[in-house]
Amino acid sequence: MNWYLKRTGQALFTLWAVVTVAFVLAWNVPGSLVDHMVDRIVQNSNVDPEIVRESIESRLMFDPEASLLEGYLTYVSALLEGDLGYSFVAGQDVSTTLAEAVPWTLLVMSLATLGMFAISLALGAIMAYREGSWFDIANTFVGIVTTSVPYFVAAFLLILWVGYSDAPILELFPPRGRRPPRVDPGFTVAFVWGALRHAVLPALSYLITGYGLLALSMRGNSIQTLGEDYVRVAELRGLSSRRIALRYVGRNAVLPLYTSLLLSIGFMLGSSVVLEQIFQYHGVGYWMYEAIDATDVPLMMGTFIVITVCVVIATFVADVTYSMLDPRIKSGDQGEAY
Amino acid sequence: MTDQDTRSTQTATHSTERTGSTDGTADHVLEIRDAEVSFEMDRGVSRVMDHVDLDVHRGEIIGVVGESGSGKSMLASSMLDAVVDPGVLSGEITYYPEDGEPVDVLGLSDRKLKRLRWEEISMVFQGAMSSFNPTMGVREHFVETLEAHDDDVEAGMERARELLSDLYLEPERVLDAYPHELSGGMRQRALIALSLVLEPEVLVMDEPTAALDLLMQRSILSLLEDLREKHDLTMVFITHDLPLVAELADRIAVMYAFELIEIGPTDEILRHAAHPYTRALLNATPNLDAPLEEMRSIEGAAPDPVDVPDGCTYHPRCPLADETCVADDPDFRQVDAAHEAACFHWEDAAEAVPFTGVDVDADPQTSITEEHR
Ligand code: SF4
Numbered sequence: 012m013n014w015y016l017k018r019t020g021q022a023l024f025t026l027w028a029v030v031t032v033a034f035v036l037a038w039n040v041p042g043s044l045v046d047h048m049v050d051r052i053v054q055n056s057n058v059d060p061e062i063v064r065e066s067i068e069s070r071l072m073f074d075p076e077a078s079l080l081e082g083y084l085t086y087v088s089a090l091l092e093g094d095l096g097y098s099f100v101a102g103q104d105v106s107t108t109l110a111e112a113v114p115w116t117l118l119v120m121s122l123a124t125l126g127m128f129a130i131s132l133a134l135g136a137i138m139a140y141r142e143g144s145w146f147d148i149a150n151t152f153v154g155i156v157t158t159s160v161p162y163f164v165a166a167f168l169l170i171l172w173v174g175y176s177d178a179p180i181l182e183l184f185p186p187r188g189r190r191p192p193r194v195d196p197g198f199t200v201a202f203v204w205g206a207l208r209h210a211v212l213p214a215l216s217y218l219i220t221g222y223g224l225l226a227l228s229m230r231g232n233s234i235q236t237l238g239e240d241y242v243r244v245a246e247l248r249g250l251s252s253r254r255i256a257l258r259y260v261g262r263n264a265v266l267p268l269y270t271s272l273l274l275s276i277g278f279m280l281g282s283s284v285v286l287e288q289i290f291q292y293h294g295v296g297y298w299m300y301e302a303i304d305a306t307d308v309p310l311m312m313g314t315f316i317v318i319t320v321c322v323v324i325a326t327f328v329a330d331v332t333y334s335m336l337d338p339r340i341k342s343g344d345q346g347e348a349y
Numbered sequence: 350m351t352d353q354d355t356r357s358t359q360t361a362t363h364s365t366e367r368t369g370s371t372d373g374t375a376d377h378v379l380e381i382r383d384a385e386v387s388f389e390m391d392r393g394v395s396r397v398m399d400h401v402d403l404d405v406h407r408g409e410i411i412g413v414v415g416e417s418g419s420g421k422s423m424l425a426s427s428m429l430d431a432v433v434d435p436g437v438l439s440g441e442i443t444y445y446p447e448d449g450e451p452v453d454v455l456g457l458s459d460r461k462l463k464r465l466r467w468e469e470i471s472m473v474f475q476g477a478m479s480s481f482n483p484t485m486g487v488r489e490h491f492v493e494t495l496e497a498h499d500d501d502v503e504a505g506m507e508r509a510r511e512l513l514s515d516l517y518l519e520p521e522r523v524l525d526a527y528p529h530e531l532s533g534g535m536r537q538r539a540l541i542a543l544s545l546v547l548e549p550e551v552l553v554m555d556e557p558t559a560a561l562d563l564l565m566q567r568s569i570l571s572l573l574e575d576l577r578e579k580h581d582l583t584m585v586f587i588t589h590d591l592p593l594v595a596e597l598a599d600r601i602a603v604m605y606a607f608e609l610i611e612i613g614p615t616d617e618i619l620r621h622a623a624h625p626y627t628r629a630l631l632n633a634t635p636n637l638d639a640p641l642e643e644m645r646s647i648e649g650a651a652p653d654p655v656d657v658p659d660g661c662t663y664h665p666r667c668p669l670a671d672e673t674c675v676a677d678d679p680d681f682r683q684v685d686a687a688h689e690a691a692c693f694h695w696e697d698a699a700e701a702v703p704f705t706g707v708d709v710d711a712d713p714q715t716s717i718t719e720e721h722r
Contacts, residue, residue: 240480241479241483243474247467248466248497248543249467250494250497254493259482262482262485263484337483338483338486339483339527339529
């Protein structure tokens with residue numbers, strides 16, 4: 012129980028820190044924030060700057076003229092009510108924009124993470140069992156090469172591949188957008204299938220460039236676990252090799268990879284800014300890029316906060332599941348998992 | 350009966366006629382003949398066990414003593430044909446079940462070998478602390494072992510609980526625990542219970558108490574004694590700790606440089622050790638009454654497995670060594686009815702290597718015990 016309290020406390024503290032940092036950054040944007048926005052809008056239209064200014068100020072989350080503390084308090088209380096301000100780029104509330112964008116980013120990330128772990132764990136374990144074979148050597152080489160390719164290069168290559176391919180492939184893996192056109196959103200086969208197809212290429216970009224390192228760590232851990240006394244004793248006790256591979260080698264070799272899982276979640280969220288731009292995939296990262304491009308401060312702060320919340324939640328979930336996988340964790344045998 | 354079984358019976362009968370540390374009289378449960386373990390290494394072939402002949406009598410506790418790197422762990426693994434790769438075991442190992450045909454251990458099919466291990470000959474490892482899967486409860490270790498051998502799980506778990514309580518553990522508490530929740534001594538005892546859950550005839554223990562404190566070692570020894578009586582077990586106890594095993598063992602076999610060099614009843618070995626190395630080993634065992642600076646170690650270094658000395662392997666360190674020793678490898682010589690030593694000059698050993706710490710007039714069992722305290 013104590014353990015959960017501690018973890019929850021850590022998560023809440025991280026959230027608070029991020030919210031505060033976001034505020035401080037916004038508060039300190041050089042020049043008057045509002046002036047900046049007004050200039051931008053007036054440039055493209057011939058509306059009266061004063062009307063624009065009023066309209067903007069009324070939609071800001073805090074009064075830029077107020078004191079720092081006052082501004083901070085208004086901002087935090089608005090946040091607590093779920094109000095993230097108004098986005099000029101999206102033309103609607105930040106919370107609406109993001110609530111609608113987050114699931115798409117999560118879809119790509121979960122596809123990438125699940126696929127990557129499934130492939131890496133199996134591959135790494137097989138490589139360990141066949142240590143030194145051509146299969147092992149070839150895969151080690153391929154793993155190192157793919158790992159050194161940046162994800163956005165993989166993204167471009169994938170788009171090229173699809174672009175030069177025949178129509179069926181292009182149809183199957185659309186390189187742009189996030190959902191099939193002319194299909195109504197909802198839990199229909201056509202829509203879900205379409206959404207999945209659109210998520211494949213972005214997910215593959217992560218997977219291709221990320222699986223190698225993971226498979227190599229799994230390989231190393233498995234080789235180490237294979238040398239453990241308990242594996243030898245299990246063999247002498249006559250356990251089937253299938254059981255030894257899964258319950259003894261696999262289970263114990265996977266544990267250290269939890270750190271990699273966390274790192275990859277954080278990495279993917281960060282990279283979504285670029286990747287979703289490449290695929291014109293309207294997720295959280297896409298909006299963050301748009302926000303930065305247009306100096307849309309409320310949207311910037313919103314995406315920043317949402318991404319952090321996602322990381323914090325993912326960390327928390329990983330933490331809790333880790334303690335289920337490794338019985339030593341809760342009794343403080345090892346203290347920290349990673 | 351298969352052809353293989355017939356053949357192994359014949360070889361077994363045939364091989365009992367050989368001499369060495371063997372005798373034809375007692376009821377043997379294991380016969381090891383000319384067992385050898387070698388490794389291919391960059392520097393050449395390394396022989397980590399060389400021509401070992403040994404009979405294990407049914408129902409006895411035999412202690413195998415040697416320094417680390419003397420080949421004693423190899424001997425332990427050999428008895429289950431469980432030498433780790435890339436070690437290659439050759440020779441003959443015959444197991445005689447209580448009733449039934451002799452079994453040629455090294456000639457068994459994988460399936461039969463799986464049955465032999467743990468069901469007939471079981472083992473407790475040196476790395477006892479790490480012999481349990483850390484991510485699995487203790488109970489599951491028992492259950493999966495029973496299942497792997499198609500044993501009745503319910504009856505098996507009943508046996509497990511009895512074994513655990515015989516070992517002074519609370520069965521349910523231990524079974525419900527994860528390995529890391531048990532103390533070293535508890536884990537060790539749980540492992541002994543696990544090794545006995547299929548009711549084997551022979552239990553091979555490789556340094557089973559090495560990582561435990563003195564008190565725990567002591568209590569485990571007395572528990573082992575009880576277990577042997579209750580279950581008619583034969584025990585092979587491998588250790589570097591001569592005084593420890595002297596308390597428990599009926600017979601002691603001493604290994605030096607990958608070979609067996611002396612074997613005999615415990616009393617005989619303690620009082621009248623005939624091999625200069627055994628005598629040096631007895632002198633080197635810590636005597637807690639003596640001041641620290643008087644503690645001695647045996648002079649010289651243990652030999653390199655790739656470059657074992659010719660002749661008697663002990664000659665570079667032996668005060669009695671002469672040209673014969675350098676040129677020839679001594680066979681076992683009969684010292685007493687059941688006592689043999691592989692040394693040309695065993696008759697002179699007592700004089701050349703007098704006992705320093707041990708009070709030979711006192712009852713050796715108790716004197717050793719007292720020293721160890
Ligand atoms: S055979 Fe020779 S060298 Fe070997 S122990 Fe005996 S006396 Fe020493």
